[in-house]
Amino acid sequence: MKKLLFMLICMFISIPTMASAHTHLSSSNPTEGQVVTEELKEIILDYTGNIEKLSTMKLLKDGVEIPLSQILVQDRQLVGTLSAPLENGSYIIDWNIVGEDGHPITGKVSFTVEIEQINKEKETTQPKVEENKQENEQQDKVETQTENQTSTNTVTTIITVLLLAILVIGLVVLFKKKRK
Numbered sequence: 105m106k107k108l109l110f111m112l113i114c115m116f117i118s119i120p121t122m123a124s125a126h127t128h129l130s131s132s133n134p135t136e137g138q139v140v141t142e143e144l145k146e147i148i149l150d151y152t153g154n155i156e157k158l159s160t161m162k163l164l165k166d167g168v169e170i171p172l173s174q175i176l177v178q179d180r181q182l183v184g185t186l187s188a189p190l191e192n193g194s195y196i197i198d199w200n201i202v203g204e205d206g207h208p209i210t211g212k213v214s215f216t217v218e219i220e221q222i223n224k225e226k227e228t229t230q231p232k233v234e235e236n237k238q239e240n241e242q243q244d245k246v247e248t249q250t251e252n253q254t255s256t257n258t259v260t261t262i263i264t265v266l267l268l269a270i271l272v273i274g275l276v277v278l279f280k281k282k283r284k
Contacts, residue, residue: 126203126205126207127152127154127155127201127204127205127209128151128152129149129150129152129199129213130150130151130152130180131149131150132148132149132197132213133148134147134215135213135215136213136215136243137215137243138215139215139218140190140216140217140218140219141218141219141220143189143190143219145185145186146183146184146185146186147161147163147184147186147197148181148182149181149182149183149199149213150180150181151181153180153205154179154180154204155177155181155182155202155204156177156201156203156204157177158202159177159182159200159201159202160175160182160199160200160201161175161182161184162198163184163195163197164195164197164198165190165193165194165195165196166193166194170186170195171187172185172186172187173185173187182201190217190219191217192218192221194214194216194238194242195214195215195216195217196213196214196242197212197213197214197215198210198212199211199212199213214239
């Protein structure tokens, strides 16, 4: 009885830690909001834990997918090789991974390419005010997604704790009834 109760208490203490130990994006190249001024050959996403082989990413410009010639999963990294140089403009890396704990996780990284083009007419660009507004909107979307992910983890942890508490109380009551 004491061993069972001890095991249940240990599970009760460790499950909230396991529930919040999902893999997260730790860094990227390019980084969120970065203005890329030199030709980019690959996109590198680094995570806090190992990721599964079925993890992937898409590169989008104005909602249209830009083909990547290769996507590799290497332990804690997701690497996408570009098949052609990127044109100037705003891009979003839309990534989907499966962490080593089996949980699917998604996210986005937005960046802008502004490479000076030699011997060509310069592209017309939006005024800086409009550009900053778009960057702020993209940043707000990323922050909202991160907040949603955090609140989902918190709710999962609370539900897990409540279920374990009910289980422990039920077992204690059951064992007390059996002793009588």
